[in-house]
Amino acid sequence: MTAMERYTGTPKLMVPAFGLGVVGLVLTAVGFFMNPEATSFSYLLGFTYWVGISVAALIMLAIFHTAKAKWLIVLRRTMETMAIAVPVFAVLFLGLIPALKYLYPWFPGSPLLANIHGVELEHLAHKQHGYLNPTFFAIRQVIYFAVWIFVSTRLHGWSTKQDEAGGLDLTVKQRRFSPGALPFLGLTITFAAFDWLMSLTPMWQSTIYGVYYFSGSFLAAFCVLLLATVNAQGKDLYGSVVKTPHYHNLGKLMLAFTAFWAYIAFSQFLLVWIANIPEEAPFYGLRMFGPWRPLSIALFWLHFVLPFFTLLSRKLKEQPRKLAVVGVYLLLIHAVDLYWLIWPAFSGEAGPTFHWTLITAWVGVGGVSVGYALFRARGRYTLPVKDPYIAESLRYVQP
């Protein structure tokens, strides 16, 4: 089977990805000197979009190991490749440092602090200062990336080592390590969402916020996994051994996480709406009334109703190329979802405005991270060839 050959790192995909990424990042840097406020928010969107996908892939990997799932072993190397891209985000995070004071009102010297008055200011200065201060913020970032890099290198390392050595003990290691890593992964992505996104509006808190960010990222990660596999469908590529039941399962997971996203989004909204407390309500007040209202309503229809009913069809889920179209759509709508989360903190009552750095930052971070992931995949097998269960995965059928 030629699909068992090593990935040679076709420059066809890697070089354009890197090239686009670098161009995007350079343009974003230019944008930062022209309009630091807007560009900071754009970069945050690009950064949280792609790092979320990478970390979601890592969590997905750990969950599948914990559940001892066999069906996805043919897809596992791609998931590992997505997860192993985490270190590049630690570097890309450095680009966020000059943006911090434009993003977060709690950051010393932030021009946004001028908009905060009275009780709110006091609250920010005293009650939240213990958590929202640059030192502790920096320590937390180090912890997040340390956990993600540690877990992803361990899982990826054991898996690729097994390609050479074979044997069951490396599988056992991955399966023992993953359940232990999951609580740390869950907590880090939750607090990362608090730090990066929720603290844009420090007065507003929601404990489910991390899950909201995670649910969208998880959905996007499945879409990336799907697109990578469909893209590798050609002769002699690993996608050629991925069969209809695998795609059907990916489609089912996409359907499930479309519903999960809606469930979490609504849970968060309902509690704030029904309590109607002055310190909680503004987050939704801004998005429910005035110029943000159409986008909020559109998000409900386009991020939940439309993909949900589309993905209900079994026939669609069994046709990789059609499912890939839904995947592309969901990836785009996930960007809109993050825009809906982030941008109101910037433009406020002005509504959904557009700045060209939104595109360049998204393409920049995406290009560099995809290129880096492909770079890490070079010289390795595209399947865990010596996994003891690979044969079972190859002949997987719907139960």
Next chain:
Amino acid sequence: MEAKVLDSWVLAEFATPDALVDATRQMREKGFQGMDTYSPYPLHGGSEALGLPPSRVPFIALGGALTGLVTALAMQTWMNTIDYPLNIGGRPLLSLPAWVPITFELTVLFCAFGIVFGLLGLSRLPQPYHPAFEFEAFRSASTHGYWLSVPHPTGQDATDTTNQLKSLGATQVTVVSGENE
């Protein structure tokens, strides 16, 4: 109106699920129709071998879900805005977000009803009597046996069908007759 006659089936037991699925497929390719398989657990490839049309349960489930959705929305709207309007914290009487949890629950409940009862109805279950039950060895279908039933015109010679089933690996073959439903 035609006079009712008894129905007959040729029953054949196979040793393994694979043998059953294989025999079913070959019998169908020979032109036998209306066959059914019996096994203690779901058979991989069983419905494909029988050539069954796609299940209608998903549509019943969707119908149930939509019924639940509409019922819940209509019920809450009527109760809270017409029958017993209550001002709760100054919220509008028609507060759709507050309707959603109940709507979700009823949608899921009616959908589940649709699946369970739709499945039972389409499979004509529960079935307290079937002529095949008269045959004592058929009991193994609920423990370790894999059975195939082939409809057969009552009173006619079944030797040909019996021999074909035996040549496909049936361990025992018999003919049962009786009143179906």
